[in-house]
Amino acid sequence: MRKTIVAGNWKMNGSRSLVNEFSTLMSGVDEATVSVVVCPPACYLAEFSSPGFALGAQTLSELDNGAHTGDISAQMLLELGCDYVIVGHSERREDHGESNELVAVKAAKAIASGLIPIICVGETLETREAGQLKSFLAAQLDALTAVLTAEELQKAVLAYEPIWAIGTGVTATPEQAQEVHAFIREHLAEFSQSLAQSLQILYGGSVKASNAKELFAQPDIDGGLIGGASLKVEEFIQVCQAAG
Template sequence: MSDNVRKPFVAGNWKMNGNLALVAEFNQKLAGLKAKAEVVVCAPSLLLHAFETDSFSIGTQNVSHLDNGAHTGELSVDLLKEAGCSYAIVGHSERREDQGESSELVALKAKKCVAAGIVPIICVGEPLDVREAGEVEAFVGEQLDALVDKMSIEELSKTVIAYEPIWAIGTGKTASPEQAQEVHEFIRTYFSKVDATLAQSLRILYGGSVKPDNAETLFAQKDVDGGLIGGASLKAEDFISICQAAN
């Protein structure tokens, strides 16, 4: 596992899945979860009220960069805090692609979260054509540039970064441990040029078809501090196994 100053971190992203029965199952099966990792479940917002456990935290999958007002369908940080959220996924590739979220907007959302005391899990990552063209670092670097442009070092220190190769999300394909480590090392090196202390303390998660049978190997990489888990986070036993792999 990575440097001792970085506590392992596992976040589940249910996406537009789940129901009250699944929440009840997680409440029961994850009660008293024994894991060294910090554990978060990011479920659809309408389900957040039903979680009843202190063995993991809850988070949202989206947040507005605006405070309140005439913005139909948006969720403010104040509303999310009232719902018990302490984390928010920001800039997931599905929102960047489906909702056209720019890196600048992602940075504004992350900044708003930090100001409200919500930890943003900021997603970055490349599509297949960028990887095949050998332009991963340039592509991810531009996404990181937007964060550094909008956020101070202190603000960035209160975030979590999730590297998600878009070509490995929901496809069954997974970056090899070496591929994951290569990009994670690039991200940490990028931030070391901003601030060395920030770079060493920043937790960087891998997201892309993490499963119980590959989690331990992925998490063993020097700069991989845990995972952002998609499909496997919908199965309580699988999610527990992945959390324990982060030990």
């Protein structure tokens, strides 16, 4: 049975006071039923001292070291206590021009280094309305399977994030989200049946306490990648509890 994951992506938000608030209040979440991951900006990773949840970074370099100002390597993230790293978030793809191929290479670097990548896929509203949803997602998934083996992908997590629902307050209905998660599994089954059945696939896109339980109840949704609601500790705890 696939264990539920709730990962909070702070994006370029947060403060030392928020770090302290999380460290104090998150002790009430039962990690026997849900795996909790918090992904603050890299500058705050070291601020967490023995947290009651896993730490994740928001991106990593595909390179190990060198003259790459502003980049951060997998080894650096491991030294900061990270277990997870988000790879290929739509904002990285859009703002930094990360291609499907580069996302796959970054995911491979994370896995080879011992980090668990949370690999994001998802479409724009224009893509969906043009009837290209499945071909668009298939291209993102095929880039991964071109670089990674089924055994390697077993060490990753996927996150389906419809771009039109990120930070907009608009959420895919549970039925819409389930339909896409089911398609992702069906497509991956062509590559590896066992991978398709065991891979954890999260939903991300304006998930909050009021809709989390219904979303997480869908058979192919294994938790959430949470944006705005992850900055409100009490609401984030409610989202985690909805996954339990």
